[in-house]
Amino acid sequence: MSILPMEVEDKPRNFVVGSLPTVMYIPDFITETEETQLLENVYKAPQSKWKSLKNRRLQNWGGIVHEKGLLPQDLPSWLTKITQRISEESGLFPSAINHVLINEYLPGQGIMPHQDGPAYFPVVAILSLGSPVVMDFTPHSSLRSCSSKPTISSEDANQDVGMWTDNHHPFSVALMPRGLLIFKDEAYSEYLHGIKDDAVHEINEEVVNEREALLGHGPDSGLEKAAPLEVMSSGDVKCIQRTKTRISLTCRVVLKVHKKLFKF
Numbered sequence: 301m302s303i304l305p306m307e308v309e310d311k312p313r314n315f316v317v318g319s320l321p322t323v324m325y326i327p328d329f330i331t332e333t334e335e336t337q338l339l340e341n342v343y344k345a346p347q348s349k350w351k352s353l354k355n356r357r358l359q360n361w362g363g364i365v366h367e368k369g370l371l372p373q374d375l376p377s378w379l380t381k382i383t384q385r386i387s388e389e390s391g392l393f394p395s396a397i398n399h400v401l402i403n404e405y406l407p408g409q410g411i412m413p414h415q416d417g418p419a420y421f422p423v424v425a426i427l428s429l430g431s432p433v434v435m436d437f438t439p440h441s442s443l444r445s446c447s448s449k450p451t452i453s454s455e456d457a458n459q460d461v462g463m464w465t466d467n468h469h470p471f472s473v474a475l476m477p478r479g480l481l482i483f484k485d486e487a488y489s490e491y492l493h494g495i496k497d498d499a500v501h502e503i504n505e506e507v508v509n510e511r512e513a514l515l516g517h518g519p520d521s522g523l524e525k526a527a528p529l530e531v532m533s534s535g536d537v538k539c540i541q542r543t544k545t546r547i548s549l550t551c552r553v554v555l556k557v558h559k560k561l562f563k564f
């Protein structure tokens with residue numbers, strides 16, 4: 301039985317965005333001060349902690365993830381401070397978050413559409429710091445209702461909801477600084493997620509949290525406040541200009557944990 305008070309248990313449901321009940325977005329999950337502290341800690345890590353990939357850099361915290369489980373390493377306290385809060389406030393994780401991947405994206409860098417690996421419990425919380433981006437969710441190609449690839453443009457394809465089975469359709473989420481995205485279950489396993497490697501991301505009608513993204517975000521944000529600095533409009537189209545580095549903390553649980561290895 302859950303020991304969480306009602307308002308905590310209800311919290312994730314209040315933050316559902318779009319038509320899938322398994323996608324939640326909490327704007328301003330942390331304060332600007334906490335964002336600065338987290339960024340300081342990320343950049344305080346030794347250079348050797350960074351792993352360079354073709355199109356971004358990352359830090360791996362919590363141990364090595366294998367298909368068969370986690371070879372664990374304790375998370376540092378500056379990370380557990382935030383992972384404990386995510387776990388408590390969401391009430392969605394089966395046990396303490398034990399793995400955090402920190403991705404760094406320069407303007408114009410992204411991540412290919414992918415599904416997170418089978419070693420993870422199917423709930424992921426992504427905290428964003430720095431420049432905003434748009435994350436795109438696309439149903440697995442197996443969920444296309446016609447097996448042959450369409451000859452119409454992708455724009456037309458996205459509008460044609462009949463293209464996908466069981467009401468699956470592509471959607472996007474604007475990931476603003478300090479916001480927390482949580483997705484799980486169906487959104488985790490039936491969709492791919494990715495970030496385009498463009499320096500400008502459009503906030504189009506597929507963005508399910510368009511309203512939050514276009515509002516000022518911050519402790520004193522309100523309807524009347526202007527859109528965040530990074531959001532520009534040209535004509536009717538609103539865009540995110542990626543001018544700074546983005547850091548994201550991808551927080552997950554690996555259920556199967558191997559015994560710690562001891563060095564003698």
Ligand SMILES: O=C(O)CCC(=O)C(=O)O
Pocket residue numbers: 401403411416426435475493548550
């Ligand atoms: O940086 C992000 O927001 C997404 C990262 C991600 O999808 C992953 O690490 O699996």
Ligand SMILES: [Fe+2]
Pocket residue numbers: 414415416493
């Ligand atoms: Fe991912």
